[in-house]
Amino acid sequence: MPATTVLRPRSRTLIIAATVPLALAVLLADDVRVRRQLDAARKDPLTGLPGRDALTHRTGRLARTHREQLHVLVADADGLKAVNDSLGHAAGDALIAAIGHRIGAWAAARGGLAARLGGDEFGAALLLPPTATLRETAALREQLEQPVDHNGHILRPAVSIGTARAVDLPDAAGASRLLRGADMAMYRVKTGEQPHGYLATRHDAYTPTVHGRRPGRPGTHLPVG
Structure with missing residues (x-):
């Protein structure tokens, strides 16, 4: 057996x-x-960057732990429509991809996070000494505006950057206020109202929105009166 x-x-x-x-x-x-x-799946397939939610989360965490050094930037590519109209959307995508890769590398090298907020707009959250703000943002703008070679066409990006420093805003200003301040600062630079290097003020961070969007965006306006 x-x-x-x-x-x-x-x-x-x-x-x-x-x-x-x-x-x-x-x-x-x-x-x-x-x-x-x-x-x-959450990353933007064109640039490899995460989206707004990831940036908001990182900004909120840094606002609680390292407020004195927290910088939030919003960068917007100028003239993208002209590139799309003259060379096609593939050229516009190449421009967006290049800007995304550059701001992602710049932020990562400084221990920060960059994200694609939508279209040709990007954001970043990182820690910098307040004395380095203007030098670092100028260096970022120089990097983002380096020429891009696309199928033999040399594309020359132009970028507007707005910066919000948590130390310049009320202690109660969280991630949404910092992002709004940086976005408004970028818009003021883009329209020529303020020069490059402009830093968001309390007024920028607390500017009323229209349907959750910054005044000045297409399809929005502030109520009269």
Whole structure:
């Protein structure tokens, strides 16, 4: 007769105990894989940057922990419509991709995060000494405006940048106020109302929105009176 192996109760306990770490390891591996897939899905396919939610989350966290050094920037490409109209949308996409990659690398090199906010608008949150604000934003603008070669056409980006420093705003100003301030500062630079290097004020951060959008955006206006 074939031999029969009988597991004693202690042996069964040892086998079960040995399989638990393996099962947990499989579950953890699956969790990591799913998280990576979700992170990849949230990134903009053209630039590889995350979106507004990631930037808002990072800004809020830094506002609570490193407020004295927190800088939020909004950068907008000028003249994209002219590029699309003259050379096609592929050229416009190449311009957006180049700007996205550059601002992403610039922010990452300084321990910060950049995001694509939509269209040709980008944002970044990072820690800088207040004394370095103008020097660093000028260096970023220089990098973003380097020529882009697209199918033999040399594209020359022009970028408007607005900066909000948490230290310049009330302590209660959170992520949404900092982003609004940087966005308004960018708009004032873009329209020529303020020179490059303009820093957001309390008024910029608390400018009323129209349907959640900055005044001056297409389709918005401030009520009269």
